[in-house]
Amino acid sequence: MSDVDNNKALLRVADLHGWYGESHVLHGVNFHVNEGEVVTLLGRNGAGKTSTLLAIMGMLPKRRGSIIFNGTDVIAMQSRHIARLGIAICPEERGIFASLNVDENLMLPPRIQKGGMEVERIYDLFPNLKERRRSQGTKLSGGEQQMLAIARILRTGAKFLLLDEPTEGLAPVIVQQIGRTIGELKKEGFTIILVEQNFRFAASVADRHYVVEQGRVIDMIPNADLQDNMDKLHGYLGV
Amino acid sequence: MGQLLLGLINGAFYAILSLGLAVIFGLLNIINFAHGALYMAGAFVAWMLLNYVGIGYWPALILSPLIVGAFGILLERTMMSRLYKLDHLYGLLLTFGLALIIQGLFRNYYGISGLPYQIPSQLSGGQNLGFMFLPNYRGWVVVASVVVCFGTWFMIEKTRLGAYLRAATENPALVGAFGVNVPLLITLTYGFGVGLAGFAGVLAAPIYSVNPNMGADLIIVVFAVVVIGGMGSILGAIVTGYMLGIVEGLTRVFYPEGSAVVIFVIMAIVLLIKPEGLFGKEAR
Numbered sequence: 001m002s003d004v005d006n007n008k009a010l011l012r013v014a015d016l017h018g019w020y021g022e023s024h025v026l027h028g029v030n031f032h033v034n035e036g037e038v039v040t041l042l043g044r045n046g047a048g049k050t051s052t053l054l055a056i057m058g059m060l061p062k063r064r065g066s067i068i069f070n071g072t073d074v075i076a077m078q079s080r081h082i083a084r085l086g087i088a089i090c091p092e093e094r095g096i097f098a099s100l101n102v103d104e105n106l107m108l109p110p111r112i113q114k115g116g117m118e119v120e121r122i123y124d125l126f127p128n129l130k131e132r133r134r135s136q137g138t139k140l141s142g143g144e145q146q147m148l149a150i151a152r153i154l155r156t157g158a159k160f161l162l163l164d165e166p167t168e169g170l171a172p173v174i175v176q177q178i179g180r181t182i183g184e185l186k187k188e189g190f191t192i193i194l195v196e197q198n199f200r201f202a203a204s205v206a207d208r209h210y211v212v213e214q215g216r217v218i219d220m221i222p223n224a225d226l227q228d229n230m231d232k233l234h235g236y237l238g239v
Numbered sequence: 240m241g242q243l244l245l246g247l248i249n250g251a252f253y254a255i256l257s258l259g260l261a262v263i264f265g266l267l268n269i270i271n272f273a274h275g276a277l278y279m280a281g282a283f284v285a286w287m288l289l290n291y292v293g294i295g296y297w298p299a300l301i302l303s304p305l306i307v308g309a310f311g312i313l314l315e316r317t318m319m320s321r322l323y324k325l326d327h328l329y330g331l332l333l334t335f336g337l338a339l340i341i342q343g344l345f346r347n348y349y350g351i352s353g354l355p356y357q358i359p360s361q362l363s364g365g366q367n368l369g370f371m372f373l374p375n376y377r378g379w380v381v382v383a384s385v386v387v388c389f390g391t392w393f394m395i396e397k398t399r400l401g402a403y404l405r406a407a408t409e410n411p412a413l414v415g416a417f418g419v420n421v422p423l424l425i426t427l428t429y430g431f432g433v434g435l436a437g438f439a440g441v442l443a444a445p446i447y448s449v450n451p452n453m454g455a456d457l458i459i460v461v462f463a464v465v466v467i468g469g470m471g472s473i474l475g476a477i478v479t480g481y482m483l484g485i486v487e488g489l490t491r492v493f494y495p496e497g498s499a500v501v502i503f504v505i506m507a508i509v510l511l512i513k514p515e516g517l518f519g520k521e522a523r
Contacts, residue, residue, distance in 0.1 A: 083418030
């Protein structure tokens with residue numbers, strides 16, 4: 001299994017602790033992601049999945065431990081420098097800017113390295129966005145906003161994507177479209193951490209699943225073994 | 240008609256100053272009480288350039304805002320940047336204190352009687368428009384103000400740099416997470432905002448005498464303009480600035496006693512009916 005191959009991990013998170021003010025939300029998170037993998041963080045609300053993504057991106061106010069990305073420890077770096085290493089986030093609340101139109105939202109994140117997608121290709125992937133280029137960001141439907149939030153980080157050249165619940169609150173047909181997009185991205189060599197509540201969706205796109213509970217990673221399940229571990233997983237997620 | 244023009248000229252200053260305040264408030268969340276003092280400093284720098292270095296009006300129109308802007312950047316880097324995580328009130332107290340210090344310094348060295356500044360020779364004289372006499376310089380002030388305000392609006396609403404600014408106003412953490420240097424953007428924005436105040440100061444120097452209280456007299460009205468237009472709204476600041484200048488001028492014709500308070504009456508009414516201001520967005 002790829003998870004044994006520890007030395008080649010693109011991202012290695014070790015003993016990660018994190019705080020919001022006085023509130024201690026991450027209690028020693030350990031996991032790794034290999035290049036080209038799609039890995040999910042599964043867990044209940046408040047387990048620490050989003051906080052883990054924010055910590056990797058340098059957006060959690062206080063953090064300790066180590067986050068080695070491509071040989072660099074980013075634990076103490078500011079988020080704008082972390083972004084420059086080739087990591088990009090699609091936040092849970094989508095973060096579409098209301099005062100910017102679709103084009104401006106799409107063009108906002110600066111290109112940080114070569115190999116970012118061309119705008120035409122992005123509009124091929126998300127044809128609905130093209131029709132709405134001039135609309136204000138917040139006039140879009142929830143699905144369109146989600147696509148825009150994913151689309152705009154594809155332009156930057158970042159090859160490591162943090163996607164926080166991209167399917168939340170969306171219609172099944174849109175969830176399918178996002179699933180196909182993640183599949184395409186994987187084929188193109190992107191590495192992705194996906195935070196999900198919907199594990200049926202997670203199972204359709206991911207290589208491995210980490211289970212997060214009370215600010216720790218408590219288990220890892222390869223996607224191939226998912227069926228055999230269903231009972232355990234139901235227990236973890238309380239579904 | 241003359242009063243209308245006078246109102247328009249006041250409006251020109253209201254617009255530039257409230258625009259700077261709106262830009263600064265939008266991104267920094269600081270109510271820049273030092274704005275009036277920096278406007279005054281802009282006028283004084285122009286006066287100093289002329290009297291100490293022999294640099295005239297036209298170069299001063301560029302140089303003085305740059306000097307005031309650089310001074311603003313210094314203030315932002317050394318002091319204000321420490322306050323962003325705290326309540327608005329601290330920024331207000333700091334900038335209010337700075338305003339008093341700057342005014343006090345100029346009062347100490349130059350007194351309060353006011354220093355004369357000549358209208359540049361190219362703009363002396365005036366035009367007889369038939370129904371009124373328009374001094375050339377005053378016409379120039381209105382034109383310059385419209386150009387600067389429109390230019391700023393265009394830059395913020397229609398360019399890529401402006402898109403960064405608008406996005407950072409909404410969600411600075413996320414813009415930073417895309418790799419943009421938000422602290423630098425904030426510093427430059429403050430420098431630009433107070434540079435606008437310096438520019439207004441130079442424009443004002445030949446009309447009003449250059450004196451340490453010129454900013455304090457104006458800034459209260461400008462704050463009312465910003466509140467009426469809607470905190471942080473760029474277009475609101477510009478349009479409301481001109482509009483209230485004209486309203487004030489008209490009031491002086493029809494009911495002179497009311498001209499000093501009319502803007503504050505309008506502010507009270509707007510706050511009662513539409514608390515977010517005429518062009519403001521509803522608080523989210």
